[in-house]
Amino acid sequence: MNQQPLSGIKVIDFTGVQAGPACTQMLAWFGADVLKVERTTGGDVTRHQLRDIPDVDALYFTMLNSNKRSLAINTKTPEGKEVMEKLICDADVLVENFAPGAMDRMGLSWEHIHELNPRLIFGSVKGFNEDSPWADLKVYENVAQCAGGAASTTGFWDGPPTVSAAALGDSNTGMHLLIGILTALMAREKTGVGQKVSVSMQDAVLNLCRVKLRDQERLERLGYLEEYPQYPNGTFTDTVPRGGNAGGGGQPGWVLKCKGWETDPNAYIYFTIQEQNWERTCEAIERPEWVHDPAYCTVEARQSHIFDIFDEIEKWLADKTKYEAVDTLRKYEVPCAPVLSMKEIAYDPALRTSGSVVEVEHKERGSYLTVGCPVKFSDFAPQITGSPLLGEHTDQVLTELGYDADTIAALHAEGVV
Numbered sequence: 001m002n003q004q005p006l007s008g009i010k011v012i013d014f015t016g017v018q019a020g021p022a023c024t025q026m027l028a029w030f031g032a033d034v035l036k037v038e039r040t041t042g043g044d045v046t047r048h049q050l051r052d053i054p055d056v057d058a059l060y061f062t063m064l065n066s067n068k069r070s071l072a073i074n075t076k077t078p079e080g081k082e083v084m085e086k087l088i089c090d091a092d093v094l095v096e097n098f099a100p101g102a103m104d105r106m107g108l109s110w111e112h113i114h115e116l117n118p119r120l121i122f123g124s125v126k127g128f129n130e131d132s133p134w135a136d137l138k139v140y141e142n143v144a145q146c147a148g149g150a151a152s153t154t155g156f157w158d159g160p161p162t163v164s165a166a167a168l169g170d171s172n173t174g175m176h177l178l179i180g181i182l183t184a185l186m187a188r189e190k191t192g193v194g195q196k197v198s199v200s201m202q203d204a205v206l207n208l209c210r211v212k213l214r215d216q217e218r219l220e221r222l223g224y225l226e227e228y229p230q231y232p233n234g235t236f237t238d239t240v241p242r243g244g245n246a247g248g249g250g251q252p253g254w255v256l257k258c259k260g261w262e263t264d265p266n267a268y269i270y271f272t273i274q275e276q277n278w279e280r281t282c283e284a285i286e287r288p289e290w291v292h293d294p295a296y297c298t299v300e301a302r303q304s305h306i307f308d309i310f311d312e313i314e315k316w317l318a319d320k321t322k323y324e325a326v327d328t329l330r331k332y333e334v335p336c337a338p339v340l341s342m343k344e345i346a347y348d349p350a351l352r353t354s355g356s357v358v359e360v361e362h363k364e365r366g367s368y369l370t371v372g373c374p375v376k377f378s379d380f381a382p383q384i385t386g387s388p389l390l391g392e393h394t395d396q397v398l399t400e401l402g403y404d405a406d407t408i409a410a411l412h413a414e415g416v417v
């Protein structure tokens with residue numbers, strides 16, 4: 001393996017659950033020395049949530065905390081706070097995602113941290129921005145999806161707002177914070193000074209919902225949205241409706257049934273009618289007469305009976321598995337993919353080869369599957385290792401900070417670590 005890009009960067013990972021840990025885990029994959037600072041009483045809550053093996057760290061924890069070290073310490077004691085301050089003086093980055101005000105209550109405000117170490121970059125996740133009327137709220141994934149515009153625009157028009165299975169509020173916010181921290185590290189090269197980088201989960205969700213804000217503006221101007229199933233036969237109100245499985249751009253698409261859908265909940269493909277590929281699409285689905293038929297040959301003509309067209313395509317799909325269908329359609333350059341189940345993803349050999357799904361060893365659990373690094377570099381391959389046990393590196397870290405064996409023993413005896 002080549003030199004790790006972030007080697008030498010010291011990160012204090014004062015995070016929990018998913019948003020913060022997702023950010024710091026990727027810093028660790030890129031080579032930073034990431035020290036997870038956890039409560040002595042159980043550590044990060046995800047160590048205990050939804051355990052599949054008694055007394056062994058849950059997969060929720062192991063999948064978000066690989067390549068890190070763990071220091072278990074009560075930072076609310078004077079001795080614990082002193083350790084934190086020593087760590088801060090020596091670190092490049094501190095990341096936290098506690099409830100609003102928790103860092104201040106611990107005596108670790110941004111102002112104090114900046115004074116202790118002006119070079120340190122302070123990354124912070126909250127549910128909402130500081131000036132939001134909801135700034136005081138504690139926030140989890142689905143709360144953010146609802147506040148960021150994802151839920152009101154996801155699902156079907158005759159059903160309630162729906163949240164996505166993708167962690168738009170959690171891991172997505174962590175990735176936004178990662179971008180901010182790396183940018184602040186580059187800025188520090190020029191200025192020599194660190195800064196506070198804040199990301200709200202509401203903003204991170206909204207950033208992925210930008211086309212829905214586009215649609216709101218179009219709706220207010222036009223009164224309709226031509227690519228939505230509600231057009232032209234349904235009705236629009238003054239706000240963006242839920243569009244089911246419609247495509248978000250100018251290319252209509254839908255999830256279509258394939259052979260076996262009656263018993264297999266994932267026997268479907270996503271089928272896109274790409275405007276510039278209409279002729280070959282007709283060829284692919286064996287409807288050559290549609291190519292020049294005025295009722296079919298333009299986007300506008302198709303939209304009024306788009307679901308009849310999808311019904312016809314489903315008839316063509318009826319004797320094909322999702323894989324057979326995609327194998328045919330790819331020859332005609334139809335943008336499409338099978339709907340893959342998590343089981344298919346877990347055992348997909350291509351995802352294993354690319355390192356997108358990896359098997360990792362854990363000291364107590366044995367081997368487990370986790371999502372690997374989604375960013376591929378030409379000169380560096382992240383090596384993913386297991387997550388640390390609670391407090392596994394406490395003594396090592398205290399020694400690095402200059403504490404002698406007697407003092408470390410005393411800190412243990414007093415319950416500080």
Ligand code: COA
Nearest residue numbers: 017018019038039074075076097098099102126127138139
């Ligand atoms: N030693 C001593 N105390 C510690 C500690 C340590 N090592 N680590 C944390 N604590 C304390 C905090 O200071 C806080 O104390 P306080 O409430 O007296 O100020 C307490 O533990 C609980 O902190 P926290 O985990 O933030 O609270 P919570 O479990 O009630 O709330 C969240 C959890 C996720 C809802 C909340 O942290 C939050 O809204 N975070 C911001 C948004 C976010 O990241 N959400 C999660 C996305 S995955």
